[in-house]
Amino acid sequence: MSDGAGREQSVTEYFGKNVFSLKTMRNYLTDKAFESLTATAREGRTIDPSIADEVADAMKNWAVAKGATHFTHWFQPLTGTTAEKHDSFIEPDSEGGVLLKFSGKELIKGEPDASSFPSGGLRATFEARGYTAWDPTSPAFIKEGENGATLCIPTAFYSYTGVALDKKTPLLRSAAALSKQVCRTARLFGIPTDNRRAYATLGAEQEYFLIDQSYFEQRLDLIQTGRTLFGCVPAKHQQMEDHYFGSIKPRVMAFMEDLDRELWSLGIPSKTRHNEVCPAQFEVAPVFEEQNLAVDHNMITMETLKRVAERHGFVCLLHEKPFEGVNGSGKHNNWSIIGPDGKNWLAPGDSPHENAKFLTIICALIKAVDTHAGMLRAAVASAGNDHRLGANEAPPAILSIYLGEQLTEIIEQIESGAVKSSRKAETMELGVDSIPPLPKDTTDRNRTSPFAFTGNKFEFRAPGANQSCAGPNIVLNTIVAEALDQICTQLEEEIQAGQDFNEALQAILQQIVKTHKRILFNGDGYNIAWQAEAERRGLPNLRDTEAAIAAARSAQEAEMFNRYGVLTYAETTSRNNIYEEQYKETVAIEARVALKMARTLVVPAAIEYQSALVTTLRGLVECECKADGQRELLGTVCKLTESTLSAIKALEEAMNGSSSDILAAMKALRQPVDQLETLVPKELWPMPTYAEMLFTI
Ligand code: ADP
Ligand code: MG
Numbered sequence: 001m002s003d004g005a006g007r008e009q010s011v012t013e014y015f016g017k018n019v020f021s022l023k024t025m026r027n028y029l030t031d032k033a034f035e036s037l038t039a040t041a042r043e044g045r046t047i048d049p050s051i052a053d054e055v056a057d058a059m060k061n062w063a064v065a066k067g068a069t070h071f072t073h074w075f076q077p078l079t080g081t082t083a084e085k086h087d088s089f090i091e092p093d094s095e096g097g098v099l100l101k102f103s104g105k106e107l108i109k110g111e112p113d114a115s116s117f118p119s120g121g122l123r124a125t126f127e128a129r130g131y132t133a134w135d136p137t138s139p140a141f142i143k144e145g146e147n148g149a150t151l152c153i154p155t156a157f158y159s160y161t162g163v164a165l166d167k168k169t170p171l172l173r174s175a176a177a178l179s180k181q182v183c184r185t186a187r188l189f190g191i192p193t194d195n196r197r198a199y200a201t202l203g204a205e206q207e208y209f210l211i212d213q214s215y216f217e218q219r220l221d222l223i224q225t226g227r228t229l230f231g232c233v234p235a236k237h238q239q240m241e242d243h244y245f246g247s248i249k250p251r252v253m254a255f256m257e258d259l260d261r262e263l264w265s266l267g268i269p270s271k272t273r274h275n276e277v278c279p280a281q282f283e284v285a286p287v288f289e290e291q292n293l294a295v296d297h298n299m300i301t302m303e304t305l306k307r308v309a310e311r312h313g314f315v316c317l318l319h320e321k322p323f324e325g326v327n328g329s330g331k332h333n334n335w336s337i338i339g340p341d342g343k344n345w346l347a348p349g350d351s352p353h354e355n356a357k358f359l360t361i362i363c364a365l366i367k368a369v370d371t372h373a374g375m376l377r378a379a380v381a382s383a384g385n386d387h388r389l390g391a392n393e394a395p396p397a398i399l400s401i402y403l404g405e406q407l408t409e410i411i412e413q414i415e416s417g418a419v420k421s422s423r424k425a426e427t428m429e430l431g432v433d434s435i436p437p438l439p440k441d442t443t444d445r446n447r448t449s450p451f452a453f454t455g456n457k458f459e460f461r462a463p464g465a466n467q468s469c470a471g472p473n474i475v476l477n478t479i480v481a482e483a484l485d486q487i488c489t490q491l492e493e494e495i496q497a498g499q500d501f502n503e504a505l506q507a508i509l510q511q512i513v514k515t516h517k518r519i520l521f522n523g524d525g526y527n528i529a530w531q532a533e534a535e536r537r538g539l540p541n542l543r544d545t546e547a548a549i550a551a552a553r554s555a556q557e558a559e560m561f562n563r564y565g566v567l568t569y570a571e572t573t574s575r576n577n578i579y580e581e582q583y584k585e586t587v588a589i590e591a592r593v594a595l596k597m598a599r600t601l602v603v604p605a606a607i608e609y610q611s612a613l614v615t616t617l618r619g620l621v622e623c624e625c626k627a628d629g630q631r632e633l634l635g636t637v638c639k640l641t642e643s644t645l646s647a648i649k650a651l652e653e654a655m656n657g658s659s660s661d662i663l664a665a666m667k668a669l670r671q672p673v674d675q676l677e678t679l680v681p682k683e684l685w686p687m688p689t690y691a692e693m694l695f696t697i
Pocket of ligand 2: 205332459
């Protein structure tokens with residue numbers, strides 16, 4: 001007992017120990033500076049310059065006491081990862097020694113050379129200056145290294161002309177747009193907003209694989225592309241469903257314990273850990289937080305997963321499809337809205353009035369997702385995620401919404417509102433009737449939907465394990481802001497014209513359901529029949545990144561981002577250029593790696609085996625032994641080697657074509673190679689197999 005209590009206490013002690021949190025700041029700042037800074041963080045304003053020096057000095061003193069020697073502005077360029085450039089605190093004094101200094105100016109603004117980050121044609125190299133600006137809504141933290149520590153300051157990254165070059169800037173802008181429209185909705189519902197804001201919440205469930213480092217090092221494809229380009233699915237993989245939630249092996253457990261401790265010290269509220277569907281696959285999920293912070297925390301979580309894995313002799317694979325034929329890795333994006341009343345607006349309320357508000361948000365989401373299904377798909381598009389969407393245990397590339405039986409029934413009642421006689425007593429009057437309780441178990445049964453209502457939040461399951469949550473959340477915030485804007489505008493007009501609030505709302509929501517109900521689907525999203533049904537409904541099925549980006553390039557999307565101040569036209573275009581370029585480059589790199597492996601590893605191994613077979617066969621013929629089986633085996637190996645060689649040639653030629661040509665040629669090359677793997681002796685096969693990588697950790 002005492003042991004357990006002791007451990008529990010130590011967690012509360014070290015939770016957030018490496019974060020310059022409000023709690024810590026209180027001890028380091030004067031009351032005036034503390035109050036100013038908390039107001040800044042709460043209202044998302046920029047910091048008052050008159051307190052910047054004091055805050056910077058306090059931050060430095062705290063960090064130095066924890067062993068930090070350097071600081072860095074930590075930002076999220078469009079590469080999809082994080083970036084940092086370190087400066088030490090030292091400044092020579094005039095007596096041959098040094099002082100440790102950190103000024104308000106250095107805290108607020110950094111000036112990294114931006115020329116090597118993608119800008120999508122927004123900026124010429126001679127105008128390479130980029131700036132990083134502190135985001136006080138996400139606290140500074142300390143990253144501990146082997147021999148020292150670094151103070152990391154979360155920042156937004158933009159060009160000298162003010163163009164956003166990162167993922168945080170539009171996320172913050174989209175959060176502001178959402179807040180504005182939610183507060184406007186609140187006022188229509190008689191909820192006072194005063195100076196308060198609304199915000200989205202995010203809980204990101206992160207899937208990952210762990211494999212032994214020694215295997216990783218023997219696979220050029222994993223090293224250079226993050227996924228296996230060759231390899232057969234082993235006889236046993238996930239069919240027995242014995243890994244999911246299975247007992248965790250001690251070596252993995254030691255890793256997870258270490259991981260949680262690190263995450264907690266960084267103030268990341270890691271909550272659940274478990275084995276996932278595929279052997280060697282796992283998941284970690286935090287308690288949800290305000291979206292911007294949760295996005296930063298997920299970026300740190302990915303980095304921490306990789307770092308801690310190394311310490312345990314593992315490599316953590318965050319690729320969406322590291323192994324073909326088995327489960328891929330996603331990142332479930334649990335999203336909700338906290339209104340200016342401090343309540344979760346996606347939780348059905350107790351009163352008819354609260355329920356009218358809840359159903360307004362649900363209908364806004366239905367309208368938003370149906371109108372911008374292509375844009376949402378584009379927000380999760382990448383070369384890696386293309387392999388996952390629609391394959392084993394992953395939602396299809398077709399966007400649809402799962403509401404569960406009970407909520408669907410209520411939505412159907414809203415739809416039939418105007419034709420009460422057609423369905424006796426099955427109508428619901430908004431603002432008058434109550435919603436029956438929606439038990440979580442009935443809302444969460446369908447795991448095949450890409451966008452599911454799960455009791456008090458929507459779970460967007462299409463994002464890939466390797467992606468930043470920023471992209472999908474920028475889109476979600478903006479499309480919901482737009483839907484609410486349109487609902488509010490109509491509602492305000494009708495109230496102005498003397499209509500009753502509830503009746504006007506009912507009519508608006510009814511129209512939304514009628515127009516957008518095609519996006520609702522409670523059935524099996526993995527079923528092939530859904531593809532035909534979705535096509536019949538006119539829902540887009542954007543199978544790959546190129547198709548998704550083409551949808552994102554539509555004028556309607558650019559206009560929306562511009563209207564809500566999230567991305568200018570130029571920013572939208574540049575992002576689409578960057579993502580398309582990244583996609584093409586990723587596919588080209590994979591193809592080059594596949595060619596290299598096939599030429600220098602696979603073909604030589606096959607030839608070596610053939611020559612052994614030829615020698616044996618010659619001997620057998622000399623001895624006049626019957627050797628039909630062995631002759632046939634040689635024939636098969638010979639045929640597969642030839643097929644491999646011609647597939648190599650075809651892939652070389654495809655390199656001049658489109659990405660889909662290249663991918664098709666890679667697939668064709670993989671076939672004979674994977675067949676060879678089943679024939680070539682183990683000691684000759686030049687790389688670790690799936691069975692070894694997935695089952696021996
Ligand atoms: P699952 O069954 O998918 O594992 P859970 O109920 O365990 O779902 O929740 C998954 C994630 O959803 C967790 O990160 C949790 O904190 C988050 N979550 C719960 N409520 C909310 C909310 N209101 N807003 C955002 N995320 C939430
Ligand atoms: Mg989930």
